[in-house]
Amino acid sequence: MKGLLRVRRPSPAMVVALIALFVALSGGAAAGTYVATTRSGVTKADALRASTALRASVLARRIGIKPNPMLKVGKPITRGPRGPRGRRGPRGPAGGFTSANVSYVPAPVTVMCAFGAGTCAVGSSEALCPAGKMAIGGGWIGDAPDPPLSATVAYSAPTVHNGWGVVMTNNSSAATASYHAFAVCAG
Numbered sequence: 001m002k003g004l005l006r007v008r009r010p011s012p013a014m015v016v017a018l019i020a021l022f023v024a025l026s027g028g029a030a031a032g033t034y035v036a037t038t039r040s041g042v043t044k045a046d047a048l049r050a051s052t053a054l055r056a057s058v059l060a061r062r063i064g065i066k067p068n069p070m071l072k073v074g075k076p077i078t079r080g081p082r083g084p085r086g087r088r089g090p091r092g093p094a095g096g097f098t099s100a101n102v103s104y105v106p107a108p109v110t111v112m113c114a115f116g117a118g119t120c121a122v123g124s125s126e127a128l129c130p131a132g133k134m135a136i137g138g139g140w141i142g143d144a145p146d147p148p149l150s151a152t153v154a155y156s157a158p159t160v161h162n163g164w165g166v167v168m169t170n171n172s173s174a175a176t177a178s179y180h181a182f183a184v185c186a187g
C-alpha cells in the first residue's frame with residue numbers, strides 16, 4: 001500500500017554510527033565504559049573507529065565541504081506532467097576558456113598522529129582558489145617522510161570557501177602520516 005511506513009531493523013553501520021554519536025556527546029571515558037560492557041559484539045576498536053569517523057564528519061563541516069545532494073533523505077518527489085517546449089533563446093557569446101586559465105593550488109601539509117593516539121589521527125586540509133577563480137577539481141598527495149600508507153579518506157570534495165577539502169583518518173597505529181590537499185582552479 002502506498003503511504004504506509006515500513007520500519008526496518010537498523011544496519012550494523014547505523015549501530016556503530018549511533019555509538020560514535022554517544023562517544024562524541026558523552027565523552028570518551030563514559031563511552032569506553034559503555035562499549036566495554038555491551039554484549040552486542042562491538043569492540044573498543046570499533047567504537048574508536050566510529051568516533052574518528054564522527055570527528056572526520058565534524059571537520060568536514062568545519063571546512064565547509066558541500067553535502068552530496070544525492071544522499072538527502074526525505075519524501076520522494078512526484079513530478080507533474082511535462083509542459084510545452086519553450087522558444088529557443090539567442091546564441092550566447094563564445095567562451096573564453098583556455099588551459100592557461102587553469103592553475104594548481106596546494107594546501108599546507110597536514111600531519112596526523114598514529115591511530116589510537118587521539119583525535120589527531122584525523123586531519124583536514126583545504127586548498128583555496130585565488131579570488132576570481134573556481135575549483136573545478138582536486139585531491140590529495142602524501143608528503144615525505146611519512147605519506148599515508150594505511151588511511152581512510154572520509155571526504156574529498158569542493159568546499160563552500162571555493163576550494164577543495166580533504167578529511168582523512170590515519171589507520172596506522174604504528175606511524176604518523178602527512179598529506180596535503182590540492183585544488184585545480186579555473187576562471
